[in-house]
Amino acid sequence: MFNNFGIHAIYSIVNCLTFELRKRLSAYSVLHKLFGFMTEFESLILDDLRKCVTHLVESYPDDIEASIVDEFVQFNVILEADQDKTSIHMSAAEVRWRSTTDTFSKRCHR
Numbered sequence: 001m002f003n004n005f006g007i008h009a010i011y012s013i014v015n016c017l018t019f020e021l022r023k024r025l026s027a028y029s030v031l032h033k034l035f036g037f038m039t040e041f042e043s044l045i046l047d048d049l050r051k052c053v054t055h056l057v058e059s060y061p062d063d064i065e066a067s068i069v070d071e072f073v074q075f076n077v078i079l080e081a082d083q084d085k086t087s088i089h090m091s092a093a094e095v096r097w098r099s100t101t102d103t104f105s106k107r108c109h110r
Contacts, residue, residue, distance in 0.1 A: 034059055042079060049076055 037044060037052035044052065053069045 046073055
C-alpha cells in the first residue's frame with residue numbers, strides 16, 4: 001500500500017502531465033484553426049473555404065499571398081468537376097497522403 005508521500009507524488013506527476021497535455025492541446029487547436037480546413041476541403045462550401053483561406057493569409061501576411069484564396073477556390077472547383085467526370089477518384093486527402101508518403105519514401109531510401 002502506498003504511503004501518504006507516494007500518493008502525493010503520484011498526484012503531482014498526474015497534475016504535471018495534465019498541464020502539459022492541455023498546453024499541447026492548445027497549441028494543436030491553434031494549428032487546427034489555421035490549417036484544419038485542408039482536411040475538410042471537399043466538404044466545405046465555397047464561402048466557408050474563402051473564409052478559412054483568408055484567415056490563413058491574414059495570419060501569415062508576409063509568407064502567403066492573398067491570391068492563394070482564389071487558387072484554393074479554383075482547385076476546389078477542379079476537384080468537384082473531376083468527381084463528376086469519373087466514378088473512381090482520389091480524394092484530396094488521398095492525394096496529399098500519397099504525395100507525403102512518396103516524398104518520405106524517396107528521402108528515406110537515399
